[in-house]
Amino acid sequence: QMKNSGGSNGIMGGRSMQSEEGAAPHAAQTGPRPTAVNGGNGGDPADAKTASQDKQVSPGKRRAADEARFRMVERIIAARLAGDPTLKGLKDQIRFVRTHDGMRIDMVERADFSMFGMGNSVFSPEALAMVHTVARAVDGTPNRLTVRGHTDSHAYAGGSANNWTLSSARADATRRAFSASGIDETRFRRIEGVADTDPFNPDDRADPRNRRISVTLLFSNA
Template sequence: MSDQRRPIIIRRKKVVHNHHGGAWKIALADFMTALMALFLVLWILSSSSREELEAVAEYFRTPLTTAIAGGDRTTSSDSAIPGGGPDPAHAEGERARIELRDQSRSAVEQQRLRDRGRAEERRRLRELQRRIEAAIQAHPELRLLRDQMHLDLTQEGLRIQLVDSERRPMFELGSDRVAPYMRELLRTIAPLLNELPNRLSISGHTDSVPYAGGYRGYSNWELSSDRANASRRELVAGGLEADRLLRVAGLADRVPMEDTEPEDAVNRRISLVVLDEWSAEQVLSQGQVAETGEAATRASGDAP
């Protein structure tokens, strides 16, 4: 044998560290998607009306075959005994569910009609706004008051605000005496308000500058109410139908205009709101509740 030694060869195994896979990522993505869908469904349900919720509940009570293919639910019961319902001998339970479904569909249809009617009413109010703005623009003297008129659509209806200014006040200082141009303005828009059957709300507002006697005597409360009624008289004198008036109120300095200081002149204003049907019903219902409460108080006072 040769004395030369055989070389020693060391083989090292190369270890490659692979990832364990991305299956957990897919599972997490599916979970987050389902969670987001759940929150979306809960959000939609929370903003739905009672009628819509009943319609959704009725939909899930309808068998799948009937929902897809249509037909009578009485023949789609999963019970082996025809008729379904709590009593195997009768179909009252199934009939009650059918009546509930019909009522739910009727309620949804009524809500759809109300929404359509309200949209049409908003369109008429926007048209009235354009006619009022055109009438003021066509009048040479009233055109100068355009900056003191603010017309916008609110949740209650079309709001027409006639604001005061230091240079051109709508009323004499501390008085309900109407300035001549304010009188002309109110009598110009009065006939236009008759073009719609909507009811009218008038509210008077003042700034926060108090009277010398504070609120113990004649105050901003009385002044705002007197100015609202003075505006009402001018509108009626201009041709406004008196039965269109639903509410006349004085709010003193409690509702200042947005982004203004309480003592600013623009807070001395008259706000006319052409109420939509829903808002008028709300005002009437509040009055009925108040009358019921007064009648109950009188009855309890007369009781022995």
């Protein structure tokens, strides 16, 4: 499944403005959802007051605050990749895409860089360092998250396993890596694998860039 080929674009130059692709059939795993703050039910009154104040902020101001946080995350990731000699060569493997749900961060493979071992969900050391870099930048925001795993079209030779189970396992491995970097589990909205149904390059289903992990920072009202 991990046949190598293809190339990539730049971390900032590769950024694009587009709507998120249509939903594809998938095997979803749903993470724990935050419990609503309720000052009258054992919650912290100060937290309840903050939640009440947040509801009073206009949608326009919430969206502007989200966009400012998204730009901050982009800058932090770009700076950390550029400043780390061990990660500098991976700067082209991260793309930022605005969607109707928020900002999607794509971590993509290339012909000479695989994030995982062949047919498994174990990160390579370089890929794990890249994922931790993204997670630490995201940790500075309050936005909830979704994680989606993707494969290319190569058949998975693993008995009863297939690209659905592989992409789901890789999405969950990313969740665990984010948690190890300090991301609270309650921030995850959805963890899912979509196999090869949502390719990065629809014209070449075997393109290595189709093998990727997508992490979306959701808008505050999502």
